[in-house]
Amino acid sequence: DAMVxxxxxxxxxxxxxxxxxxxxxxxxxxxxxxxxxxxxxxPKLLFHYYDKDFNNEADTPDNFQSRRPNTSFCFLDIRSPGxxxxxxxxxxxxxxxxxxNEQFFGPGTRLTVL
Amino acid sequence: xxxxxxxxxxMSVQEAETVTLSCTYDTSESDYYLFWYKxxxxxxxxxxxxxxxxxxxxxxxxxxxxxxxxxxKSFSLKISDSQxxxxxxxxxxxxxxxxxxxxxxxxxxxxxxxxx
Numbered sequence: 001d002a003m004v005x006x007x008x009x010x011x012x013x014x015x016x017x018x019x020x021x022x023x024x025x026x027x028x029x030x031x032x033x034x035x036x037x038x039x040x041x042x043p044k045l046l047f048h049y050y051d052k053d054f055n056n057e058a059d060t061p062d063n064f065q066s067r068r069p070n071t072s073f074c075f076l077d078i079r080s081p082g083x084x085x086x087x088x089x090x091x092x093x094x095x096x097x098x099x100x101n102e103q104f105f106g107p108g109t110r111l112t113v114l
Numbered sequence: 115x116x117x118x119x120x121x122x123x124x125m126s127v128q129e130a131e132t133v134t135l136s137c138t139y140d141t142s143e144s145d146y147y148l149f150w151y152k153x154x155x156x157x158x159x160x161x162x163x164x165x166x167x168x169x170x171x172x173x174x175x176x177x178x179x180x181x182x183x184x185x186x187k188s189f190s191l192k193i194s195d196s197q198x199x200x201x202x203x204x205x206x207x208x209x210x211x212x213x214x215x216x217x218x219x220x221x222x223x224x225x226x227x228x229x230x
Contacts, residue, residue, distance in 0.1 A: 042205060090159065
């Protein structure tokens, strides 16, 4: 089945130790999104790629970076995680064209910062 | 900027009964999409139902239906014959078409409990 896959599902890192979260998709969608979701809150968009074009949200801290080496993969890099960065990180994709604008979500990676 | 408001942080319903979740939004646009997403305790976000603003007919997906009132900017979700598996966080979301690179604006969510 076509899907959005996130690895790992659970990630533990130490304060200040760089960490990379991975997202892959078999949907061949043009757009890939990264959201941060803290407990009992709505997802907050960090940034997204339309093909190779990177679009950063104005309030996304510089500590968060992203890479999209090809259509299928997108990475979230947290350069120096702080305790406040502990959250669920959701990856989503959308076709990016046509009338059907649904976003398809992965299962998320829960990040713990010690 | 668009905003989405879900005024019910928590709701509960008895199994087999009907529940309605409320959502209002604010936009100056005339062309947009509205969604209800479900996020069960396992945390994967799943689309429940979508509504195109240009369509007057309310969307329906099996036991899920919406009451879309464009003038009032209201988009409520009705769940009929509630099942234990319907227990989840429900997020209302707004999307304005932007040539493919659209952003979802989420409400804060409603936690639905289904009582056996």
